[in-house]
Amino acid sequence: MNKSEIQDLISLKQEGAYWDFKREWYSQNKKDDLLHDIICMSNNLSNRDAYIIIGVDEENDYSFSSIEFDQNRKNTQQLVDFIRDKRFAGGVRPIVSVENICFGENEIDVIVIHNSDATPFFLTEKYQSVMSNNIYTRVMDSNTPKNKSADLSHIEMLWKKRFGMLSSPLERMLIYLRNSGLWDSSPSRFEEKMYYRFSPEFTIESVMDDNKNGYQYYLFNQIDIHPRWYDINLYYHQTMIASLEGVSLDGGRYFTPSPKTDGVSLTQYHRWDVSFKYYIKNSIEYIVHEFYYNSDGDDEKIAHDRFMECILVFETDTEKEEFKHFVAQNWNNKQEYNKNIWMPYFEEIKGYKMDVIKEEYLNSQILKKMLVQFRNI
Incomplete structure (x- = not known):
């Protein structure tokens, strides 16, 4: 959610399949309305985040009605607490948050x-x-009435969503990969191959790439710095739906997809003055990264932790871009972060500029400290 998206919805001057307007917060005697609206929105048929936009008066040409002094306002924690003690099927509850937005002197809240x-x-x-046991949803701009249940076709659609039956093969694959315990090994002579137990047409394999040999700064934080490179291929039936680069670290003790690369330009030239390796949560790289990690083994855990000490992990791509702007504005003060940084031993590798690799490693540690401060602002 961002301010411009909410502004666009307000400018439509109508409610829709995943957004609703309220002039003010729900009063104490309308807690059931609040719960009902949240459930309907959580079961929306648009398969996306939904918004209850509070502080917009639809009966007055959708004008702003500032909620700055609304005594019934709730923050995210209060709303989560409200939902937590309700008896939801399976103990699974909607995930909600409250975002505050100002339009000039007008302040509104958005329940996401x-x-x-x-x-x-x-x-x-x-x-x-x-x-x-009533299943509520939202169709166009209307919620299912409290004393009724949604149409059967809509209920079927919601169950299909749970089981991944509305998703593309790649989307279903990512859902299944989040349950690594439900994957079994498939006999193969040339690669490590696994299939999803309940839909064996979904498979993942890792194939060694003998033609690739390279070194990245994060390898030097391992006990054994020499990597082996792989292709990680995801298949639906016989169709490859994604392919990632994989790397075996610390003598084969830990295996992961390679992190992605980005950087920050400190001048007007479009080149990276500071580069970094990263994952974004919920990306295919990060999901496969978590799929392959088994924290039960001490050796694997040590190698994993040493690897993650060198990698930035962002919540979203938007957070990454905002952090890059923060770095560009604060890199001149990098010496403030350049304290108590432990540097590993950098074995000389023929054909590589070790000073450059050392600088990349040092910058990764500075950037990790800066990310902590960025998130605390």
């Missing part, structure tokens, strides 16, 4: 109901007028 594959959300115990 985050998209989830755990649909349908419904109660197993009645809460005031919100019925138990």
